[in-house]
Amino acid sequence: MTRIFADNKETLHNLRKYVSSALKKKSSMKIALAQLNYTVGDITGNKNKIIGSIEKARREKADLIVFSELAICGYPPHDLLMRKKITDDISRAMCEISDHCTDIAAIVGAPSENFLLDGKRLYNSARVLQKGKCIFEAAHKKLLSSYDVYDEHRYFNPDHCYNKFDLNDDHSFTVFEYKGKRIAVIIGDELWRNSKAGDALMHNQSGSDMPLSMRIALQVRPDFIINIAATPFTTNRSYDKNYNRNAVLAFKASCPLLYVNQVGASSELIFDGGSMVINEGKITYRMKRFEEDLFFVDTENWDDKDLSENDIDLDDSSEIRKPEIKLIYDALVLGIRDYFAKSGLKKALLGISGGLDSAVVAALAVAALGNENVHGLLLPSKYSSNHSITDAVALANNLGMSYDTVTIKDVYDRMEATLAPLFNKQQPDVTEENIQARIRGMLLMAYSNKFGHIVLNTSNKSEAAAGYGTLYGDMCGALSVLGDVYKTDVYRLAHYINSEKEIIPLNTIQKPPSAELRPDQKDSDSLPDYEILDAILYRYIELNFDICDIVYDGYDEETVKRIVTLLHRNEYKRAQCSPILRVSSRAFGTGWRMPLVAKYNV
């Protein structure tokens, strides 16, 4: 292989333009980007989806079709990858897919076997299917992700021929030649990660290395790079300077780049699609967000004006820098919809209290499942204010959803009487508050058992963090819709939902938040104002700031210490909470692995 060293970026840029235009004359290639919604473990279903798109692409005379990372099994497959049956099923499905690749090539994300004696049994690979055969792997993932929600070292071996200390090694990176084009394939966050970056995200350190995609662009000078990914949606990635810096670098300095993401939700994770064509540092085409999509791009027309209608400058895109509340809304709707669809479920149930959180969850559920599939229970107690009922009824009517009203008073009185001999005239305390919350939980679960509903949890992230909730009470439910949304963002969601007409009653938004478990109770009796609570939690959880850093940002030291203590003291509650739809860069769940029995010095 001839190698040309680029002294500086400009030389390289000109060189690339020259080579690229020379190649253009030689041939053009039509590439289909398939952004699909896979179901984890459903090898047959995923295979059929993949074949369906291949057939569409063949009808359009595409030369190549590209599917996302681990498309065949869906991402993340977790410990299913340890089961031999799954990998056998995958091999058979890949053969069947390749039967459809006679006059087209397909790049499909799939695990592949590591035949070396060393390391884990599988690679995370991009397999090339062509001429009716599963021919070879265009790439194995080199920089495995073991941070946040990712556990790739648990399953995969990193590509063995990648030696990170030798950038000048020609064999470090491979290209795949097809119809006169030299194509490099990278997998997942290799796009923007350097070998330090996955760690840096968690440590507020800046990686100094260049992203892998840039190394490849500089070193093997492919005609274009294909990045097959499974990148979940997060609102806060934009705040992460390291991510942004690297991503922008990767996009800007590389050769043309085709980024194919999956779409759809899988338990906690919501994948937003938004696959892209990028040329000369500009997004020249962005595929749909939160929906399946199929797009054809021609290598002679990267910069075709037809493509660049939604041309976005990566440096100051408001979409990347300042995510709109609309994106969180769309993500949560998709998260609910796919949780139900992929579990074979239809009907959701939730307690509507007249408060903000349950109102927002109800609106999201109705958007996801249709109002005919969402049922509310109003569960007033003697401490419920009058407006609780009227606000909840107004909400249900606005949404066109059905509801029933069941008072918890009788059961509560009987609980009190049953426990009276044991409690022996002790003063009421949090026990009695929890009993009310647990009776509500029990009624919701009973109704859902009888009629086949799934209970949606309505706790928000601020409450989950501070432990302001009752285990088996208001913390019950199969899926937590708002568990990764701070209370202040729940308000923003409510305003967004109301942007066209009043769906959530204004009184629900305006009244002071209260659990209504004792007379005149307010959240602010137990917690700081949500503006302050959320700002502190965000810094501690998402930005990984230490207490001193948060105090340096202007927050009261005692308050910060109190909140951090509350946060860790309630690990035991979160250990049993519902799975949470993840929209931030760090959600409670698999991305937050704190010891349960531990001493937290604050």
Place this chain on the structure above:
Amino acid sequence: MTRIFADNKETLHNLRKYVSSALKKKSSMKIALAQLNYTVGDITGNKNKIIGSIEKARREKADLIVFSELAICGYPPHDLLMRKKITDDISRAMCEISDHCTDIAAIVGAPSENFLLDGKRLYNSARVLQKGKCIFEAAHKKLLSSYDVYDEHRYFNPDHCYNKFDLNDDHSFTVFEYKGKRIAVIIGDELWRNSKAGDALMHNQSGSDMPLSMRIALQVRPDFIINIAATPFTTNRSYDKNYNRNAVLAFKASCPLLYVNQVGASSELIFDGGSMVINEGKITYRMKRFEEDLFFVDTENWDDKDLSENDIDLDDSSEIRKPEIKLIYDALVLGIRDYFAKSGLKKALLGISGGLDSAVVAALAVAALGNENVHGLLLPSKYSSNHSITDAVALANNLGMSYDTVTIKDVYDRMEATLAPLFNKQQPDVTEENIQARIRGMLLMAYSNKFGHIVLNTSNKSEAAAGYGTLYGDMCGALSVLGDVYKTDVYRLAHYINSEKEIIPLNTIQKPPSAELRPDQKDSDSLPDYEILDAILYRYIELNFDICDIVYDGYDEETVKRIVTLLHRNEYKRAQCSPILRVSSRAFGTGWRMPLVAKYNV
């Protein structure tokens, strides 16, 4: 460094004997092995424990003292390692410890900083403290553990100078020279792992490579190897041929080996200690199991008869091959005791039903916490048989624990009446059964809230696997004691508990298992016999067998498919269950990461 190549094992063995006896004449060294019970995150407490042992060892004129893996922060520290404050606290604590190492050297397991630009921020290291300074790292962990409950790639960089493809590289392994001895240090499961083994465990593949400890023994020929570890107790590791083969190889063929484990429980994981001195393939001394211990060994007397009183042949030790039920008992008692002690809690509460599971949990809790700290609630319903009460009372009396009786009937009737308008004369089904279980859960939680008890969960592994339990009902509790013990082993535990006198009433052991949630209900109405259920579950979960492998072992295909379907269909329940004390090689919890929303083709 001069290198001698060993042509075969015998030559090497003779050579080692010669060198070893030559060195013996030169000097002897007294080494203290400190097997301590650390609390995760409690840097100050752990530091003080370490200093206490150093002072004891100094008084005994020891030359060197060895502490276990990540001793300073306790294992597993999880995401605490991402917080800068913790690593700062650790640095300060290590300095303070080193102040006590003026006439003694200490090897302390601790994270250390990776100053390279590449990779994760920390190493998992063995730091050498001497002459009042924290001098250097004797080793960084090379083979990080990312399997089962371990996530080390999430936090650590593997030792960069280890190149697994170059066994002949002198720089691959380092020794540390001290008082005329050449000492190699390896960390954790590097003792028995080769680079494939961690994976092989999960895949039923055999690793063909030799364990790291053997490579080191052959390559750098140290006078002895120190293995600092944090190895949790498991009953079933003995069944794992690959583990055994590698461990035996490592023990047998290496030079003398000092294995220092931690002891004590940390959330799910129970560390059993049992640190060892091994020479010429024999365990010449084994330290206490399930207790702190400090032992002194002299390098001139590896084979001192005083040490070898409990000499164990590794090849057919019944302790390693066939774990006794006693070990499970001891492990669970330590697990309960440390959960309470390390959380600053004292009093446990549980529902005692007259059934087997709650009886065994009560006995374990009394053994762990004392009968004055364990309280039982008898919660009969109209379906409870007469013997439920008498058996539960007999149990409480035998254990000398207090109890109260609270009928659930009144609350249940009120629930029925409250729901009647909604349920509209539908036939009773599992809904009504769940309501009873949830009322019991609510009463337990209320009592625990009022009096400051912690509720112990009494579900067993067979039930947890099959989903035979009610979420927020009998699945409630802060800690699951038997969630990793199959029902058939619960029987064995009961017999063990009764081995000296009848503590668990015989009737409790002999009657057919029943949830008593409807008239004449038996577990066998819903589940296969526990002998069959457990055998199938064990093969699927612990041995990672596919369905066809289990059928090959003689089990009915329909039954196997039904059980595997039940297992996966109930992931959503286990996602919200209490943390489970782990005693097997694969427990539900962090070692079982199955997707929640997925299609499982059986």
